[in-house]
Amino acid sequence: MTEEKIKPVGAEELAKEFKEHSVAEFFKKNKQMLGLYGKVRTLTTVIHEYVSNSLDACEESNILPDIEVKIDELGSEYYEVTVKDNGPGLTEATVGKALGQLLAGTKFHRMMQMRGQQGIGSAGCTMLSQTTTGNPTKVITGTGKSKPISLKISIDPKHNSPKITDLKKIDKEFRGLAIQAKFKDVLYRDSEQGPLEYLRRTAIANPHAQIKFRDPEGKSYNFKRTLNKIPKPPKEVKPHPKGITVDELITLSKYTKSRNVNSFLKKDFDRMGNKGLEEVAKRTSFDLKKDPKQMSWHESEEIVKAFREIDFIAPTLDALSPIGEAQIKGSLESIVHPEFLTVNTRKPQVYAGGFPFQIEIAIAYGGNAGRQISSGEMRMEIMRFANRAPLLFDQGNCAITKAVHSVDWKRYGLRDLETAPLTILVNFISVHIPYTGAGKQAIADEDEVMEEVRLALMQSGRKTGMYISRKRKEKEKQMKREMFYKYIPEVAGALSRITKKNEEKLKNQLEKLVLEKLKLEEAKDAAEMEAEEVKNGSLDEQEKEETKENKKKSKKKKGAEE
DSSP, rough: OOOOOOOOHHHHHHTTTTTOOOOHHHHHHHHGGOOOOOOHHHHHHHHHHHHHHHHHHHEEEEEOOEEEEEEEEEEETTEEEEEEEEEEEOHHHHHHHHSSSSTTTSSTTTOOOOOOOOOOOOHHHHHHHHHHOOOOOOEEEEHHHHHHHHEEEEETTTTTTTEEEEEEEOOSSSOOEEEEEESSSOOOOSSSSHHHHHHHHHHHHHHTTTTEEEETTTTTEEOSSOSSSSSOOOOOOOOOGOOHHHHHHHHHHHOOOOOHHHHHHHHTTTTTTTHHHHHHHOSSSOOTTSSSOOHHHHHHHHHHHHHSOOOOOOOOOOOOOOOHHHHHHHHHHHTTTEEEEEEOOOEEEETTTEEEEEEEEEESSTTTTTTTTEEEEETOOOEEEETTTESSSSSSSSHHHHHHHSSSSGGGOOSSSGGSSSSEEEEEEESSBSEEEEETTOOOOOOOHHHHHHHHHHHHHHHHHHHHHHHHHHHHHHHHHHHHHHHHHHHHHHHHHHHHHHHHHHHHHHHHHHHHHHHHHHHHHHHHHHHHHHTTTSHHHHHHHHHHHHHHHHHHHHHHHH
């Protein structure tokens, strides 16, 4: 039996199979990269994308958000989603790009604190509706300056461009955006990762928003606004020299309005002054008066290398807009009703050399804190947020979760963290969220981010531990008091029989002794609590050593990877 000879294939034959693909075609085939996988997860992600865009649009236009979300079941694993807001709306010129073109929008090119970043979300939902049902997405948009318009929108995946049909003007007043889309192969569940929980957490992190929700069974939920004030608008920031790469520098140089490299560096970068320019000039071999558009790769490398060697002032930190301690406290008290609550907004920090970020943290204990599972058992709950947007999925892969589990909670009186009646809320704020993927559900464990979350957890954990300790001691005192008073009559009676003294008098003397003893113990406990509160402002020695050890491990890991 002779072996069949395999005929080699030439480059010309292979070239016939070579095809170009648009970004829409890529994400159509890889929708899991947008977080659109898993039946429950996909439906929640759709709600997340629409609601996040509504909140961002309202805040940028200085409008208190009123958002309505409806989910109707049309068949088995077949739902219609309707989301309506009172925002600025979209113009006829931008509605197609915003909802029917991937990587188009107002977010991707701006260094600014926003919930979305890539300009993929809503257009990704349009594409999902189209690929699972064959139906376009219905849209009504009104800007308040002209008649609102209604239209149907779908995506041409080959060209990553919107296809608009049935466009017409409406003879009624409407300002905002209303989107209605149908989706198959998705599932509604009232679970920790379902749309209701997503909206509940959104309401906690956005107390200025009013959110109404109607589920597929017709049940209505109204998360009322607890703050009649729009958050301080975040500022757009320029890139910091320490966080720039060669490729990014060349890209920026192609779009700058500056006519020479000197003015380009000064105008387009944060913290770049005359002194910085002088230092860059000393470390580069070419004239900085040349046109930045003409810079070569080698010249850009020289500039980035100079950036690494120069000491710059830390990036602008006032561009961040936290929720606020009072606002988080009000939200959690109205929704979680804890018996103890501590909230802490940390000072802004910097990660990856040039990105400002800030951590907000709250620990709620007792009351309705934590989460009940089906068996009636209590489970500790971690609420993760990025720029106020809830992160419900990929919990194990997130820096916040890793930081929570890296803390020794036994030190704070929580012997079994997993079953504690505890809700831990962490909001990560930044002009650039280091997501682990396009699904935007987990934050990468950058060293500076991990350390800052840990420090925030330990600081708040100490206050929680003090409360738990105080509660435990109070319970012990109560038990001791009850025990003493229970046996006083018997002891007084026995002593009276032995000493022949008045039983009632002996009983009063014993009660007086018990009261004095309890008062001494209370004074001692109060002194210990006061000393603990003084100590509370800073980390104890064990925590400091733990922090140093983590930093050493991180540096070793980085060195090994390099």
